[in-house]
Every structure is written in C-alpha cells, then in structure tokens.
Amino acid sequence: MADLKMTSVDKIDVAYVAHLARLFLTDEEIRTFQGQLDHVVAYVKKINELDLKNVEPTSHAVMVQNVFREDVVKPGLSVEQVMSNAPATISDQFQVPKIVE
Amino acid sequence: MKYLTTIGLEVHVQLRTQSKMFCGCSSEFGAEPNTHVCPVCLGYPGAMPVMNREAVRKTIITGLMIGSKINEFSKFDRKSYFYPDMPKNYQISQYDKPLCVGGSVDIDVDGGIKRVAVTRIHLEEDVGKNMHFQNTSGVDFNRAGIPLMEIVSEPEISSPEEAFAYLLALKQILLYAGVSDCNLEEGNVRCDVNCSVRQEGQNEFGTKTEIKNLNTFKGVLNALKYEVVRQVETLESGGNICQETRRWDVDTGVTIAMRSKEYAHDYRYFPEPDLVPVVTTREQIEELQSNLPELPRYRRERFVKEYGIPEYDAAVLTADMSVAGYFEQAAKLSSNPKAISNWIMTEMLRLLSEKELDIRTVMITPSALAGLVKLTDDKVINSNSAKEVFAVLFDKGGDPNQIVKEKGLIQVSDSGAIEKFIEQAIADNPKSVADYLSGKEVAAKHILGQVMKLSRGKANPQLVGAILEEKLKVEKQKKNG
Numbered sequence: 197m198a199d200l201k202m203t204s205v206d207k208i209d210v211a212y213v214a215h216l217a218r219l220f221l222t223d224e225e226i227r228t229f230q231g232q233l234d235h236v237v238a239y240v241k242k243i244n245e246l247d248l249k250n251v252e253p254t255s256h257a258v259m260v261q262n263v264f265r266e267d268v269v270k271p272g273l274s275v276e277q278v279m280s281n282a283p284a285t286i287s288d289q290f291q292v293p294k295i296v297e
Numbered sequence: 298m299k300y301l302t303t304i305g306l307e308v309h310v311q312l313r314t315q316s317k318m319f320c321g322c323s324s325e326f327g328a329e330p331n332t333h334v335c336p337v338c339l340g341y342p343g344a345m346p347v348m349n350r351e352a353v354r355k356t357i358i359t360g361l362m363i364g365s366k367i368n369e370f371s372k373f374d375r376k377s378y379f380y381p382d383m384p385k386n387y388q389i390s391q392y393d394k395p396l397c398v399g400g401s402v403d404i405d406v407d408g409g410i411k412r413v414a415v416t417r418i419h420l421e422e423d424v425g426k427n428m429h430f431q432n433t434s435g436v437d438f439n440r441a442g443i444p445l446m447e448i449v450s451e452p453e454i455s456s457p458e459e460a461f462a463y464l465l466a467l468k469q470i471l472l473y474a475g476v477s478d479c480n481l482e483e484g485n486v487r488c489d490v491n492c493s494v495r496q497e498g499q500n501e502f503g504t505k506t507e508i509k510n511l512n513t514f515k516g517v518l519n520a521l522k523y524e525v526v527r528q529v530e531t532l533e534s535g536g537n538i539c540q541e542t543r544r545w546d547v548d549t550g551v552t553i554a555m556r557s558k559e560y561a562h563d564y565r566y567f568p569e570p571d572l573v574p575v576v577t578t579r580e581q582i583e584e585l586q587s588n589l590p591e592l593p594r595y596r597r598e599r600f601v602k603e604y605g606i607p608e609y610d611a612a613v614l615t616a617d618m619s620v621a622g623y624f625e626q627a628a629k630l631s632s633n634p635k636a637i638s639n640w641i642m643t644e645m646l647r648l649l650s651e652k653e654l655d656i657r658t659v660m661i662t663p664s665a666l667a668g669l670v671k672l673t674d675d676k677v678i679n680s681n682s683a684k685e686v687f688a689v690l691f692d693k694g695g696d697p698n699q700i701v702k703e704k705g706l707i708q709v710s711d712s713g714a715i716e717k718f719i720e721q722a723i724a725d726n727p728k729s730v731a732d733y734l735s736g737k738e739v740a741a742k743h744i745l746g747q748v749m750k751l752s753r754g755k756a757n758p759q760l761v762g763a764i765l766e767e768k769l770k771v772e773k774q775k776k777n778g
C-alpha cells in the first residue's frame with residue numbers, strides 16, 4: 197500500500213497523474229494544468245496556518261453514518277440490456293483486447 | 298550458507314451473503330455470464346452503492362474470532378487502477394480505517410503452537426472474471442461486487458509448510474464462524490503471498506517477491522517451495538532478487554515474473570464519497586462477542602479435558618464443526634465418550650463419505666448412538682451385533698433397543714446354552730480339535746468362530762472364550778490320559 201504521492205510534495209506532477217488516469221495531454225496542456233493546479237494547492241495549503249495537531253482528517257462532510265441495506269437479492273438488468281451497451285461482445289461477455297499477464 | 302525464509306499472506310475470502318456488497322444482485326456462483334449485474338456493479342455513472350449490513354457484520358465476527366480490535370470508526374476508500382475486470386476503474390476497498398485491526402491465528406508447528414499475528418482485516422468488493430478466447434478476452438461481471446474480506450498476516454511465517462498450516466487453521470476458523478463457505482473450487486479463498494529469504498545472522502529482510510492469485514492451498518505450498526529455492530539459488534550464484542510480482546504456473550511448477558505494471562502500486566486511495574462511515578458501538582461489538590462460536594482449537598482442547606478422549610480423536614472430531622457438534626451431543630448422553638468417538642471416527646465417517654452424506658442430516662441421532670454404546674457396554678449385545686445395529690440406524694434411524702429386540706440380537710450369556718454350542722462345535726470339527734491338541738493354538742480360534750456361527754453371532758464372545766478354554770483343557774487331559 198503506497199502513500200498518496202501528493203501528500204508529501206508541494207507540487208502535483210501533472211504528467212505523472214495524467215498518465216495514471218490515462219489522460220493524454222500535450223505539453224502545452226500540461227503547462228496550463230500545472231499552473232492551475234499549483235494555484236489550487238497553494239489555496240488549500242492555507243489550512244496549514246492553523247494548528248491541526250488534534251484534529252482528525254475529515255473523510256465525509258455530512259454527519260450521516262451506517263446507511264445499510266439488508267442482504268436481500270433484487271433483480272438486476274437482463275443480459276440483453278447489459279450487452280446493448282458493450283462496444284463489442286463475445287459469448288455474452290464484454291470483449292476486450294487479449295489480456296496477457 | 299543457511300537461509301531464513303519470511304512469508305506474509307494476504308487471503309481474500311468471499312463472504313457468505315445472498316447479495317453483493319453494494320447492490321442487490323445475487324452473489325450465487327456459476328450463473329450464466331453477466332446475468333447478475335446492475336448499474337451499481339457495472340459502474341454506471343450516477344449509480345449509488347449501499348453497504349450490505351450482513352457483510353459488515355460477518356467481517357466483524359471474523360475479527361472477533363481471531364482477537365482483532367474492531368475499529369469503532371471505519372470507512373471505505375477508492376483504490377484506483379485500470380484493469381479490464383474492474384468496471385469503475387476503481388475498487389471500493391478500505392485503506393486507513395479497516396473494520397478490524399490486529400489479531401492472530403494459532404498454527405501447529407512441530408508439535409508446538411505458533412501464533413501468527415494478523416495485521417488487519419478489511420472489506421472490499423470483488424472484481425469481474427476474465428475468459429480468454431483465441432485473439433481476445435471476455436469479461437463477465439457476475440463476480441464484480443461480491444463482498445470480499447482481505448485478511449493480511451504479518452510477515453511472521455517462516456516456511457511454506459507454516460503458510461499451509463496457517464491457511465488450514467484460518468479456513469477452519471472461517472467455517473466455524475459461518476462467515477464463508479470457503480469453497481476453493483468456486484474461488485471463495487484466494488491468496489497473494491510475499492516471500493523473501495535472507496542469510497542467517499542478517500537482520501534486515503531480503504528483497505521480497507509477490508506471487509499473486511493462488512486459489513488452492515496446495516498451490517500456495519508448492520509455489521512457495523519453488524520460490525524459496527529459486528531465491529536462494531539466485532543469491533548463491535551471485536545474483537539479485539528483483540522486487541516483482543510473479544505468478545505460479547501449475548502446469549510447469551514454476552513461478553514466472555509477470556509483465557511489470559507501470560506505477561501499479563500508486564493506487565491514490567481517497568475516501569469513497571458515495572458511502573458514509575461505518576460506526577460500530579461498544580455495545581454492538583460486545584453483543585457479537587458474546588454470541589461467538591467457540592474457536593476450533595479451544596473446542597479441541599476442551600474435548601480432551603471434558604470427555605477424556607485422546608488428542609488425536611479430538612483433532613479428527615473438531616476438523617469439521619458439524620461432526621464436533623454431533624460428537625458432543627452424543628457424548629453428553631453417554632458415560633463412554635471414547636466409544637462414541639470410535640463410532641464416529643470409524644463407521645460414521647466412512648459411511649458418510651461412501652454415501653456422500655452430511656452428518657447434519659444423518660438418520661442416526663446422537664441419542665441413538667449413545668444408546669447403542671450403552672447396549673454394548675452393558676453387554677446386552679456383542680460388538681458384531683453392534684455393527685449390525687449401527688448399519689440399521691444409519692440407514693433408517695430408530696431406537697437401538699427396539700432394533701436389538703426385533704432382530705433378536707440380545708447376547709447369549711447363559712453358560713448352559715453356550716456350553717451346548719461349544720459341545721456341538723467340538724463334535725462337528727474333529728480336525729480343528731486334533732490340530733489344537735497337537736499344539737496348534739490357533740485352531741481354538743476356528744472353533745470359537747464356529748461357536749459364534751452356531752449362536753448366530755449372539756453368544757457373548759468373552760464367555761465363549763472362557764468356557765471353550767476349559768473344555769479344550771478337558772480334551773487335552775483326556776488325550777494325555
């Protein structure tokens with residue numbers, strides 16, 4: 197389990213993050229987003245001016261907890277419906293390029 | 298040079314639930330491809346996951362069974378990566394606030410007990426399944442979203458055999474807890490293993506490799522055996538171990554480096570915004586704790602103490618929770634638990650496996666078995682007849698006393714009647730008598746068999762033995778005259 201790369205650095209490595217997200221950016225786009233994201237990070241970092249030693253990180257902004265469903269089976273979609281969304285199918289499965297491990 | 302081995306295991310266990318983790322699709326195994334899917338488990342934009350209460354409960358129960366601390370505040374996180382079997386391009390998992398932290402599993406090692414520490418247990422969703430065709434692959438999402446519990450051990454396992462013992466012990470606990478069917482054929486339990494070796498005396502761990510997706514315990518054992526030797530040989534010949542992911546090839550019996558996935562380990566976890574936290578109160582945890590089933594190991598030790606049966610018997614009986622339960626019910630009704638254990642370990646388990654039956658649905662009730670043991674102990678029937686009665690009870694059920702009466706199996710212990718049988722057997726078998734008198738002691742056995750036959754199996758064999766000995770002594774005196 198690797199730590200979030202961004203938490204330890206001041207700057208977001210746009211090219212790296214874009215690669216992880218399979219976004220194909222031009223050099224110019226990378227420069228544009230780098231500038232914009234640097235602004236965002238600088239803005240969020242203002243929070244460091246406060247003493248947050250004893251504050252738990254907020255994971256959820258709403259105060260709701262424990263929203264469960266009971267373990268009951270409900271019908272899903274028909275295989276025809278499901279496959280109608282697939283760009284390519286093979287034997288009622290989503291066809292993808294051959295997976296090589 | 299001597300090497301030390303360090304192994305850590307990540308065990309993925311499918312929980313026993315009716316529906317998936319975050320949607321109402323069936324978690325049934327073996328359905329036609331893509332028939333148990335919906336917008337949630339297919340990752341359609343806008344579809345909202347809702348947590349399965351039962352899956353959370355079963356994960357907490359597992360934690361309590363192995364002595365984990367249950368996090369009162371737990372949450373789900375998104376683990377991002379791309380793979381065709383992942384419909385959303387992220388998997389809902391747990392990162393820094395898993396449901397269970399710590400705990401341990403005891404394993405048997407060289408006659409002693411070793412305690413293997415568990416780091417954590419978290420809950421996540423399973424991914425889809427790939428099928429490989431000639432030039433393409435297909436993805437079936439029926440499995441995507443099935444609740445999967447990941448049990449992570451500390452790197453405290455020091456041999457492939459220990460890893461195997463750990464898996465067996467863990468599986469037994471999961472079965473006792475009723476949280477998973479642990480059906481390996483259906484892929485209910487899948488393991489990733491980490492393994493490294495280092496020279497004795499060296500403090501820091503060696504470079505580790507990971508072997509992914511082992512779906513049998515034998516596979517884990519064999520893959521690790523191979524990997525340990527491979528690493529030692531690599532080091533011995535001056536090479537280096539690469540930190541990499543390998544896969545086990547069952548057919549060739551070797552581990553092979555997988556095409557390393559670039560940045561594969563940068564999962565960028567962040568809190569799942571579509572799910573709220575799981576908060577479990579002290580009271581809820583205590584409630585679950587007080588209703589926990591007994592750990593197999595404790596039950597085994599208790600059987601030895603409470604029922605005075607040998608360690609070996611207790612291990613056999615507790616291997617399966619239902620068998621253990623059956624034994625205990627019968628033993629409570631009997632003054633001879635060892636005899637109960639003998640019946641179960643021999644006739645019962647043999648017949649169950651021959652007829653492919655489950656002890657939970659057998660015709661012979663625990664009280665009938667206890668009754669049968671009493672009839673034998675009281676010498677009402679002999680052991681041959683007891684086997685006959687057991688067979689009837691196994692097939693049809695009923696009351697052993699009744700069966701003994703109906704079949705006329707009550708043991709003949711009347712010495713007058715037995716003497717008559719013996720006299721007849723001696724008269725009918727002059728050759729055996731002659732053999733005996735000429736020093737062939739075994740010939741007496743044959744005569745005893747004939748006596749039992751004449752009594753149609755009902756004579757008390759001890760009594761027959763004693764009287765026959767007397768009679769033969771007389772014959773001997775006559776001969777030596």
Ligand SMILES: [Zn+2]
Pocket residue numbers: 272317320321322333334335336337338339442
């Ligand atoms: Zn679904």
